[in-house]
Amino acid sequence: MRHLPKPEKADPNLLVGLDSPDDAGVYKLTDDIALVQTVDYFTPIVDDPYMFGQIAAANALSDVYAMGGKPLTVLNIVGFPIQKLDPSILANILKGAGDKVQEAGALIVGGHSIDDQEPKFGLAVTGTVHPEKVWTNHGARPGDVLILTKPIGVGILTTAIKRDMLDQERIDLVTRLMAELNKTAAETLMNYSIHACTDITGFGLLGHAEEMASGSNVGIRIHKDKVPVLPGAYELAEQGIVPGGSKANHRWLAESVRYGTIPEHEQWLLCDAITSGGLLVSIPAEEAEACIADLKQRGIEYASVIGEVIEEPPGCIVIEA
Numbered sequence: 001m002r003h004l005p006k007p008e009k010a011d012p013n014l015l016v017g018l019d020s021p022d023d024a025g026v027y028k029l030t031d032d033i034a035l036v037q038t039v040d041y042f043t044p045i046v047d048d049p050y051m052f053g054q055i056a057a058a059n060a061l062s063d064v065y066a067m068g069g070k071p072l073t074v075l076n077i078v079g080f081p082i083q084k085l086d087p088s089i090l091a092n093i094l095k096g097a098g099d100k101v102q103e104a105g106a107l108i109v110g111g112h113s114i115d116d117q118e119p120k121f122g123l124a125v126t127g128t129v130h131p132e133k134v135w136t137n138h139g140a141r142p143g144d145v146l147i148l149t150k151p152i153g154v155g156i157l158t159t160a161i162k163r164d165m166l167d168q169e170r171i172d173l174v175t176r177l178m179a180e181l182n183k184t185a186a187e188t189l190m191n192y193s194i195h196a197c198t199d200i201t202g203f204g205l206l207g208h209a210e211e212m213a214s215g216s217n218v219g220i221r222i223h224k225d226k227v228p229v230l231p232g233a234y235e236l237a238e239q240g241i242v243p244g245g246s247k248a249n250h251r252w253l254a255e256s257v258r259y260g261t262i263p264e265h266e267q268w269l270l271c272d273a274i275t276s277g278g279l280l281v282s283i284p285a286e287e288a289e290a291c292i293a294d295l296k297q298r299g300i301e302y303a304s305v306i307g308e309v310i311e312e313p314p315g316c317i318v319i320e321a
Contacts, residue, residue, distance in 0.1 A: 015134055016067070021211050023063040023198055024127075026134050034131040038063035041077045041122020045158045045275055046175055049089045053096025053121065054179040059201065059276035060123035061104050065186035066199040066279060067136070069129035074101050076111030079120035093121050104183055135197035137208070138215025140282035144195055144309040146220065147291060149185040150177055150278025151302045152205050153233025153269060155243045160236050170232060177230075178276040185279050185300050192291050193284050200277030204249045206270050206317055208280060210256050214315040216282075221318045222270075222307035224262060229269065237265040237272075245273035257317045270319065278302070282309055 001018065015034055016026035024038035040060040044052045057074075064071045076097065080090050101108055106125070157174045160166040166174075182199060189197070196216060198208045205227065213220045236242075242265070249271035259267050283291060288305050295303035310318070 015131060016136060020136065020138055020215060022137050023066040024069075026067060026129065028131045032130060034129050034134065036064050036067050036069035036127040036129050037125070039077070039122065039124040041120055042275070043118055043120055046161065048175070049092035050096035051175050051179060053093040053098075054100045055175070055276055056121045057097040057100035057123055058179050058181050060125050061101070061106070062182045062199045062201070062276060064125055064127035065182040066197055067129055068133055068186070068190065068194065068197065069127040071104050071106040071125050071127040073107050073109045073126045075124040076108060077122045077124060078111065078113035079116030079118070080113060081117055081119065082115050085119065089119075097121070097123065100179065100181070104181055135194050136215075137196055137198040137212045140196040140212050140216040140218050140220070140309045142218055142309050142311045143285060144282040145285045145288045145305050146209075146222070146307045146309065147281050147283060147288065147303060148200070148205070148228065148278055148306045149182065149295065149300050149303045150180070150200070151228035151230045152200065152272055152274060152277065153230035154178060154275055154277060155246050155273040156233050156236050156241055156269065157230055158275070159243045160241050163241065165236070165241065170230070174230060182279050184298050185295060185303070188295050188298050188300070189279065189281055189291070191294065192287050194281055195284070196282040198280050200274050200280055202245060202273050204246060204271040204273055205280070206253050206257055207249050209317055210253055210315070212280070212282065213317060216309070217314045219310040219313050219316050219318065220307060221310050221320060223320050224266065224270070225321070226304055227270070227306045228302040228304050233269055234266065237269045242268045243273055246271050249273060253317075256315065257319065259319050260321060262319055262321055
């Protein structure tokens, strides 16, 4: 990214751009409307084409919700080996995504496809947000608490799926959670004072928490036992069923996280690379109890307070067992 050309003159309407590692770009159009833009795509992580489309759509749409925005239009991005795989597979991927986009209240307005050796699918999403109500990942304040809306362990369980090590009940659970929109969670959170927000995806819980801590110049304390975790994830991690991306996150964060005496496999889980994870938000402590009750009442069953924002050490994560 450092090789991208720098604009000769800063544009005051660019509210969120390349200067901060946020979830989407935000560009102000009028005093009341700003565009939110994001794109995401990846290779299949489940066998069911329809559910792959659902998950890819929920994952891409999530970045708009993480900025406090409302998704409006979507472009499909497709790579598909049309000579090797049945076209009905692609049709089901597109149908799954289409149904999920419709659930979000957005519209598919086009897209682009190429003949590729491996299936790839994702979406470019455009949404809107009020310029003065943009959520970013760098506004956390000491004294805030951190709320997480979905469990972690997705990368570990999907790795177990690829190795044929997961029972159908847990396959169904992780698939349902990945396909779940962050729409309801975001709409509920709009009733509270959101100081910072991000969605948990490829950098894992600790990676995205580190971005929040660094961008806000604060420290973060996470209580390991309060973090919602998918059933069986700790046991699978102990067996070494951990994706390469999660271990790469762990190495990247080595200087930024104080794990104490937590075993390495539990550290891997906290760094687990996630697809279509939940929202991580920093809100005033006095609003946390009502916010959690509100989220749970609206069906966000895993919503939990997992830690708090502290002054020291800035840019670092402290894990309490």
